[in-house]
Amino acid sequence: MARISSRVVRFIQQELKQNGHRPGASDGRLGPKTEQALHKALRPRNEELPAAWDGWPRTRLCTGYVQLRCRDEGVNPGAIDGFWGTQTDYAVNVIRERIVNERIAPSFRDADELDPLREHRWPRQVQADVVKRFGAVGKHQVMLDLPYTHRLAWDRAQRIQRYSCHEQVHDSLLRILTRVYEHYGEDGIEHLGLDLFGGCFNQRRKKGGTTWSMHAWGVAVDYDPANNRFRWGWERAGFARPEYDAWWQIWEDEGWTSLGRARNFDWMHIQAPHL
Ligand SMILES: [Zn+2]
Missing domain, CATH: 3.30.1380 (Muramoyl-pentapeptide Carboxypeptidase; domain 2)
Structure with a gap:
């Protein structure tokens, strides 16, 4: 399986936090706290996951979670299987761009009000x-x-x-x-x-x-x-x-x-x- 870069992990940690979970520091490392948060986040979505998903290794949990997030955002990540393929890679880039832009958007709006030109x-x-x-x-x-x-x-x-x-x-x-x-x-x-x-x-x-x-x-x-x-x-x-x-x-x-x-x-x- 493709290795997940620490930046992707950091993005997923931020997503977990935004959605009310506690993955620990957003440090880009897949530690036990992040693993625990992934389990908690995935448990209520059991139906959407393949059988025995709770025995997956950390990287696969992490991928499964971000695949679900992509689907929530209406971007198709391919099968929810915990494997990082090109479709998942594409979908994650799309939702990350959208989320980052939304975070920036309020300051743009303020700037527009200050400077209508x-x-x-x-x-x-x-x-x-x-x-x-x-x-x-x-x-x-x-x-x-x-x-x-x-x-x-x-x-x-x-x-x-x-x-x-x-x-x-x-x-x-x-x-x-x-x-x-x-x-x-x-x-x-x-x-x-x-x-x-x-x-x-x-x-x-x-x-x-x-x-x-x-x-x-x-x-x-x-x-x-x-x-x-x-x-x-x-x-x-x-x-x-x-x-x-x-x-x-x-x-x-x-x-x-x-x-x-x-x-x-x-x-x-x-x-x-x-x-
Ligand atoms: Zn240039």
Whole structure:
């Protein structure tokens, strides 16, 4: 059976807690407390489980529980059999995304009330809207003087004090990075790789497509690509970890969109335009 990553276990522990059980600390480890909570959570659902489920090992209990949660949420996890297959993997990603988004939603609503123009701050990423707002690709670029020194992601010895971006996102980026610096400090930034620059302005097409990338206008920026590879989901991507919550809050307060947070791929990529 596939091994369940500690991040999936942590998510399941949080789910248990949300649903009134006591799995102990959400530490991503399948210990006896979590096992006990799984038994308690599954017992009333005996009818929905295969015979002798209560003799399952921990990982299988854990999988069985999250499969039931997926079904509760109306997402088909395949058979409720305690085995982690591709269908279960897909379903868990879907419900986790939904649950995380709901948790974020209230602060968005508050922000909307404070700033009714928030939704209109950036255009949708439809090419016509982006052109209308930002002009032709590659134009209107300015240099952003960084509030803290960056390192080039693929050559960390190379220090960067400024990078090119669109003039209309310049002030917003400056506010964001200033807040990041104030929140995390130099040590936190280096420790978390918030200074690992993966590129902003780059006049290129989208991966495998014919339309322009948001990078072609300098309205998207990549951070720490090595730990946030294009195809990685939240189980692997560094930026999906809880210590980055403030980092994301700061970007989202300015209306920027993380592809990782919104679509669960390309966690390195953050852009001003909405999806
Ligand atoms: Zn990107």
